[in-house]
Amino acid sequence: MKEYDIIVIGAGMSGLASASEIYKSNKNIMVLEARDRIGGRLSSERLPDGVLFERGGELIHGTKNPMYTLVNELGIEIRELKKPKTDLSIVESMQLLFVGVLLRFGLNPKPRTDESVSDYVNRLPFLPKPLKEAFDHASKDFETLDKVSALMIEDMMRQQVLTGEMYGDRDFVFKDGYITLLSHLAEELPIAFNHQVHKITWQDEHVIIETNQGSFSANKVIITLPIPILKKMNFEPALPEEKQVALSGHVSGDIIKLVIPVQKKAFKTQQEEGGIEDATVVPLWWRRNSPQDKPDDRQILVGWITGPYARHYLSQSPDDALNLALDELSEVVDIELINRDDVIVQNWMEDEFSAGTYCYIKPGFGLSIVDHLAKSLDNKLFFAGTATSSAKSRGTAHGAYESGLRVAQEVLA
Numbered sequence: 141m142k143e144y145d146i147i148v149i150g151a152g153m154s155g156l157a158s159a160s161e162i163y164k165s166n167k168n169i170m171v172l173e174a175r176d177r178i179g180g181r182l183s184s185e186r187l188p189d190g191v192l193f194e195r196g197g198e199l200i201h202g203t204k205n206p207m208y209t210l211v212n213e214l215g216i217e218i219r220e221l222k223k224p225k226t227d228l229s230i231v232e233s234m235q236l237l238f239v240g241v242l243l244r245f246g247l248n249p250k251p252r253t254d255e256s257v258s259d260y261v262n263r264l265p266f267l268p269k270p271l272k273e274a275f276d277h278a279s280k281d282f283e284t285l286d287k288v289s290a291l292m293i294e295d296m297m298r299q300q301v302l303t304g305e306m307y308g309d310r311d312f313v314f315k316d317g318y319i320t321l322l323s324h325l326a327e328e329l330p331i332a333f334n335h336q337v338h339k340i341t342w343q344d345e346h347v348i349i350e351t352n353q354g355s356f357s358a359n360k361v362i363i364t365l366p367i368p369i370l371k372k373m374n375f376e377p378a379l380p381e382e383k384q385v386a387l388s389g390h391v392s393g394d395i396i397k398l399v400i401p402v403q404k405k406a407f408k409t410q411q412e413e414g415g416i417e418d419a420t421v422v423p424l425w426w427r428r429n430s431p432q433d434k435p436d437d438r439q440i441l442v443g444w445i446t447g448p449y450a451r452h453y454l455s456q457s458p459d460d461a462l463n464l465a466l467d468e469l470s471e472v473v474d475i476e477l478i479n480r481d482d483v484i485v486q487n488w489m490e491d492e493f494s495a496g497t498y499c500y501i502k503p504g505f506g507l508s509i510v511d512h513l514a515k516s517l518d519n520k521l522f523f524a525g526t527a528t529s530s531a532k533s534r535g536t537a538h539g540a541y542e543s544g545l546r547v548a549q550e551v552l553a
């Protein structure tokens with residue numbers, strides 16, 4: 141059996157952030173990763189003609205977070221996505237909604253633990269027009285408004301507003317993909333790819349980790365698995381009740397991402413992102429391009445399909461669903477110039493090692509379940525991953541990064 145001081149499970153943003161911090165202090169460390177690549181829910185790829193696209197996370201949200209600072213320190217090239225000044229992002233809509241409610245009603249009634257955002261909004265005595273519009277706009281993307289705890293979202297928005305650390309006010313894309321930052325973090329790290337962990341035994345002095353390629357032992361183990369995967373992991377002994385409740389109190393969102401390569405000249409608008417009025421399939425889109433592109437160069441149009449839209453998409457045959465989506469996107473591009481065989485339909489719910497996308501607290505569970513999720517056990521098992529990050533960053537790539545730094549400090553303390 142191979143022995144290490146510290147093993148990190150998962151080479152996504154949080155695993156790489158923690159491992160790269162710990163590696164600097166000369167610990168005998170190993171990262172175990174089920175896939176054959178780094179990045180997890182961040183996955184940069186290129187089309188045969190070299191055009192870059194991202195299957196998963198794509199944007200850096202906001203500027204006041206340590207990941208944005210790091211990217212700038214490293215000189216990694218990013219570009220701000222231009223959006224119409226009048227268009228609110230989804231997160232800005234949520235901020236407007238909750239801050240508006242706070243100002244108008246003094247946040248009274250307060251969200252109840254058992255309420256979803258939709259239930260809460262429906263319970264308000266009335267919603268002034270701009271707040272109603274903000275809610276409707278947010279519903280388009282924040283798919284899970286009927287599944288997600290109002291307390292969680294209110295907490296998230298309040299923290300963002302109080303600290304001024306908003307995300308969603310400005311969005312950036314990586315010129316050469318998220319992979320540039322991930323590769324920097326992974327530099328020199330020992331990573332065992334194609335090692336799928338299926339059992340973690342933590343009752344003795346050393347933790348034993350069983351994978352499809354043999355067993356490993358370590359004094360301390362950092363677990364960065366996505367919530368749906370963590371829920372199914374075999375722990376011996378079982379995780380304490382508190383941790384299990386924390387896991388069952390989280391729900392994963394549904395997202396399908398359409399990646400559509402299309403020539404620059406096919407676009408009917410200069411806009412780089414926008415919504416589709418009365419959409420039934422693709423409520424939001426954005427465009428990945430470079431200011432230097434010539435009319436025949438290919439760019440990427442992204443169709444963002446969430447929650448009820450994603451479920452509706454999946455209820456159709458693949459061909460019908462794509463036809464409907466392209467029909468709606470004909471507002472934005474000349475769909476005659478799209479080659480359907482080139483369209484990538486990325487369904488993260490079916491991904492074996494993520495089994496979902498963003499994670500939210502379900503109505504009925506208090507905010508303390510996040511602390512329970514993040515809490516270490518017996519100075520042997522440590523937990524990171526975006527679901528364990530601070531309220532204002534939860535769910536994002538920078539939240540994952542932040543959680544990796546936090547857990548590295550805990551392990552090294």
Ligand SMILES: Cc1cc2nc3c(=O)[nH]c(=O)nc-3n(C[C@H](O)[C@H](O)[C@H](O)COP(=O)(O)OP(=O)(O)OC[C@H]3O[C@@H](n4cnc5c(N)ncnc54)[C@H](O)[C@@H]3O)c2cc1C
Binds near residue numbers: 397525
């Ligand atoms: C479609 C989509 C779009 C998004 N867009 C954005 C965005 O624009 N901006 C943003 O900030 N965030 C975005 N996000 C969220 C962001 O991608 C995630 O918050 C972040 O990447 C999560 O990092 P993580 O390290 O917590 O988890 P992960 O990236 O999921 O890493 C966990 C790792 O564990 C590995 N693993 C799983 N099972 C096992 C096992 N049994 N054994 C060993 N290894 C295992 C996985 O392969 C993975 O590498 C998006 C997410 C999705 C899905």
